[in-house]
Amino acid sequence: MTLSRRAMVAGLGALATSLAPKPPPSRSPAPEPLAVPGGRTPDQLAGDEGFWRTVARRYRVSPDFVNLENGYYGIMPEPVRHAYHRNVDRLNELNSHLLRTSYKAEADRVRERIATVLGASVQEIALTRGGTEALQNLISGYNRLRPGDAVMYADLDYHSARYAMNWLRDRRGVSVERMVVPEPATRQGVLDAYATALRDHPKVKLLLISHMNNRTGLVLPVREITAMARDRGVDVIVDAAHSWGQLDFTIGDLGADFAFFSLHKWMGAPLGSGFLYIRAGRLADIDAAFADETYPGDDIRSRVHSGTMDVAPILTVGTALDFHEVLGGPVKQSRLRFLRDRWVHQVRDIPDLEILTPEDPAMYGTMTAFRITGRTSEADNVAIAKDLLDRHRIFTVRRGGPARGDCVRVTPALFTSRDDVDLLAVALRDLASRMRG
Structure with a gap:
């Protein structure tokens, strides 16, 4: 079949239209832009739970467990997730x-x-x-x-x-x-x-x-x-x-x-x-x-x-x-260290609970591991992580590699609340007391 010149022009016009960016399909609305309060140092802002609740609302997090295993990869904040969906759609539509x-x-x-x-x-x-x-x-x-x-x-x-x-x-x-x-x-x-x-x-x-x-x-x-x-x-x-x-x-x-x-x-x-x-x-x-x-x-x-x-x-x-730049590196660092300090400082007195980062702030961020003295095998620490999840809905992960034995890694994130890490401290006291018994 031979196409007329008019049909060919119409077809090319349709092709050009199809290559133009299209709005993404309907999804949950993007949140309002985040604003960081002025007049306070990063360390002062680190403990402001009201502000960090506004940050947490920029993340879609499962309510089924407390996620303290954010070291594998980081959940995208909502502005990033929306942009990613737009870019997936754009790539799929425009192709090569x-x-x-x-x-x-x-x-x-x-x-x-x-x-x-x-x-x-x-x-x-x-x-x-x-x-x-x-x-x-x-x-x-x-x-x-x-x-x-x-x-x-x-x-x-x-x-x-x-x-x-x-x-x-x-x-x-x-x-x-x-x-x-x-x-x-x-x-x-x-x-x-x-x-x-x-x-x-x-x-x-x-x-x-x-x-x-x-x-x-x-x-x-x-x-x-x-x-x-x-x-x-x-x-x-x-x-x-x-x-x-x-x-x-x-x-x-x-x-x-x-x-x-x-x-x-x-x-x-x-x-x-x-x-x-x-x-x-x-x-x-x-x-x-x-x-x-x-x-x-x-x-x-x-x-x-x-x-x-x-x-x-x-x-x-x-x-x-x-x-990242809206929050700023110093603010993120201070909040993440605050969360680590919050739970670590509540459990340092527990007998036989070893915290595997020192108290020197230059030597830690938010990611910290613990070990129960004598519980150094892979099976031991898989069981500890499972116990935290089964009894307290706290998700952590066993890590191997340290010369002195396996451990359990705890990794809060920007959406983690003070209550989340307080719950971990309570859970670790319960865990340690049962293991001693």
Whole structure:
């Protein structure tokens, strides 16, 4: 059948109309913009439950349990969730037209926003599908290792990062060393442990450091450890997946040349968003991903090749950063530490209950683990987490890895109330008394 010219023009007009952005389908209304009260310090605002109730209303949280396991990933606040749905719809409607026209420019604007908040340049940022992809690309791509060299990580480092470091044994012909972070930890004790480990293993050329580890929540003095390593000719890759957005810092505060970050944890972006950082002047020390030729070798984006990916999370990062900046890093940090202090300070006197972060505020955020003395197996701590859920509707998670045994991790969030963590304190007293009995 032959189409008339009029029919063809009408068809092209319909196609153009279909490519235009459409309003999203009807959903729950977006909340009013959040306003932060002025005239108070972040620490003063941290205990203002009235204000934090207004923040909590920006989250859709299940009423079926008290969620104190927010370390896996962060629930999106409502403005971010609405933006994500719009971007899913937009991607689905525009399809490859979006990916082949405006997406790269939009992704670069996201990189610029990240760089601004982080205190970096856009040329030092490459987007990834999460912190794990970022860590794998940095560790596997690090090309300064030679057979006979060594790499090192600690007992508290993230398991996926440890796996990637172990992989270097066959990939680069290196040995893999494991050190133990002292427990209980102090700032000086941690510095001494790293100094001793580097001194005792002079062949180490690459060190993995967790700014905040995902097992106990301990925050390390990364800048000092990095400087110590650099003096010995050791490069450092920093795991900042849990710290960025939970703690208030910029990349300059870490002194890092290489670091990886998650955006779907404490920045509240959708699952599937993260980035890696390579300091200017160090790009040549990380190989292009799979000999990527999409970008020139002097472009950091050549260090990531994700294929065709869901770009809706990336397109939503700007909205997540907007929400973060409305509250501000210092306010978020103060509130999250307040919640940790609220329950920890109520249970420190309980016999045989070990809190695995010290009282030094520079060494914790909101994520903290506890252990019942002598209950160090995986089965023990799975049972403890189950007991808290079954008896008190409190959701936590067992964590393994620390040299002195397994533990249970507690992770409040911005929507967590003072009553929630008070309930945990009551539950832990009940738990400890029954275990002693």
